[in-house]
Amino acid sequence: MNLGFGLSRRRTTTDDAGAIERAALRSDRFRIEREADWQRLETIVRALEKGRLRKVSDEDLLALPGLYRTVASSLSVARETSLDAATLAYLEALVQRAWFVVYGPRTSLWDWLRGFFTGGWSAAVRSIAPDIAVAFAVMVAGTIAGWLLVSHDPEWYFALVGKDMAGVRVPGASAKDLHGTLFGNDGQNAMSVFAAQLFSNNAQVSILSFALGFAFGVPSLLLLVQNLALLGAMLWLYHGAGLTLDFAGWIAVHGTTELYAIMLSGAAGLHIGRALAFPGQRPVLQAAAEAGQRSAVVMTGVVMMLVLAALLEGFARQLVDTTPGRFAIGGFMLALWCSYFFAFRGTRRWREANAHRSVPKGTSR
Template structure:
C-alpha cells in the first residue's frame, strides 16, 4: 500500500492535476473577456446605428421616390443633400466592414449603397426618356458642335459635283467610270430624251418598292459608315469618298441637262436627296471631325483626342441612321408614287427646311 494519502473525490481539480488551478483561472478569465468584448461591440454597433440611422432613412426615402419615378415629390433640400447623404453612407459602410458590425446592419448598408449608387452615378434611363433627350435637343446640339466640319463636308460635296460634271463633259467615257453600267439601264450618254424621261416617271407596277427601299437604305448606310469609320485615318479618305460619291451626281446632272431634263432630275432627286445627302454630309463631317482632332490634338494625346471626338460624333451618327431610314422610305415609296415634278420639289424642299430648322434653330436655348 502506498504511503500517499488518497485524494478525496470532492477535492478540486487543482489538487489532482499540477497547474490545473492556473488553467481554470485562465479559461474563466477568457470567457469573461469574450463576453465583455461582445457587449462592447454590441454597444458600439447600437451607438453607431443610432447616430446615423436618421440620415440612412432619409437617403432611403429619397432613393425609393426616385426609383418609383416620383422625383417631383422630392423637396429641393433633399435633392441638394442627396450627394452628401450618399457619401456619408459610403463612409458608414466602410466603417461597418472594418469594425465587423452586426450582419443585419451591414447587409442593409450594402443594399442601400448599391441602390443609391445607381441614382447618384448611374441613373437608368428608359427608352422614352432617351428619346425625349435625344430628339429634344441632344441630336441637334451634337450636330451644331461639328459645324465647321459640316461646312468642309458641304464644300467637298459641291466640289465633287462640279468635278463630275466637268469630267464627263470633257470626255463622256468618264460617265462609265463614275457610274458602272447596269443591264437595261437607259441612263447612258447618247440616250434619247424619251428614254431618260421614262426613268424619272414610273407609271408601271410598284410591287417591289419595299425591297427597293431596303436595298437603297443598305447602300446609303454603307457609304455613311465608311465616311465615319475612315475618319480615323486622319480624315484623308473621307475627303476622297465625299468627292467620289458626289461626282456621280455631277455626271447625272450633265446627262439629263443635255436633254433639257435638269429640273425634272432635280425634283426626282430632291424627294429623298435632301435627307439622304444631308445624312451623308453629317457622316462625312463626323469622320472629318475625328480626323481633324487626331491631326491637331493640341495638348492631348492623339488617342485621347480621337476618343473625345468619337464620343461627340456618336450622337450625330445615331441620328444619321434614322435619317437614312427616312430617306430609304422616301426613295422607295414617295418618289415612285409621286409622278410629277412640282410635288416632288415641294416635298424635297419641305424636308430640307425641316432639317435645317431642326439642326440649327431648335434647342438652342437649352
C-alpha cells in the same frame, strides 16, 4: 468493422453539423456588423427610386457614394467567404439598385428624346459647322468631278455607277427610256430597285464616313467625293437627254434629306479627324473624346434622317409624279433641316441645363 464504420459516420455527421453552425455564426456576425449601413443605403435608394428626393437629407445624399462602396465591398467579402445564399442575393440586388442611383442615367428615355430634339441635336450640328462647310465643298467638287470624267470618257460612267445599278440608264439610252424611269408606272419597279440600291449605298457611305474619321478625316472626304461623283455621272446622263430638271426633282424628294445626312456624317468623321490632327492645348485623347461625343450626337440624328429619307423615297416620290411637286417636297425638307439646325436654338430650359458643357475646364463663365 461495422462498429468502426458507424462511429466514423457519426463523427462525420457531427463535424458537418459543426461546420454548418460555424458558417451560420460567421454569417450572422458579418450581417450584424454591417447591417446598419445596408439598411441606411436601402432607405436612401428606395426614396430616390420613388422620386422622393426632398425626403432624403443632405447628410444622406453626401454619404450615398460612400455607402455604395461599403456595401459593394461587403458583397465582395460575402462572395469570397461563401456566406449564405440569402445574404448574397440581398447584397447583389441592393448593389445593383444603388449603382443605377449613383452612376445610372439621370433622365428617362422620354426626357432624353425631348432634350435631343429641342436643342441637343441642333447644337451638336452647329458645333461642327466648319467641318460641315468643308464636307459641302467636297461634295460639290465630287459632283463636278463625276460630270467632267464621264463627259470626257463615257467609260467612266460604268466605273462610277456600275452596270448592275445602271440598268437601262446607260450612255446612249434614248430620252424616252430615261424619261420612263422617272415618270409613269412602267419604270417604277425598276426605278424602285435602283432607289433601294442607291439608299443602301448612301447609308454605307454615311456610316463609313463617320467610322473612318479617326484617320485624320481623309477617308471621310474621299468617300464623299466617290459617292457624289456617282451623282455627277447620273446628272450628266440625264442632262444629255434634256431631263436635267426632271432628274433633279426625282432626286430632290429624298435627296435633300439623304444627301444632307451624308454631308453631316462626313462632317462628323472630319471633326474627329481634325481633333486628332490639331488638338490645340488639350491632350489628344481628351480632344478626340470631346469631338467623339459631339459627333455621336450628330450621327444619332443622321440615322433618323436616313430612315426618313427611305420613307420619302418609298412613298412620297411614287405618289407625286410631277417635277414641280417633287421639287416642292424636296425644297420643304431642305428648308426644314436648315432652319432647324442653324435657326433653331433650342428651349431655354435645355440651354440652361447644358450651358456648362460649352465652358472649358479651368475657366469661369
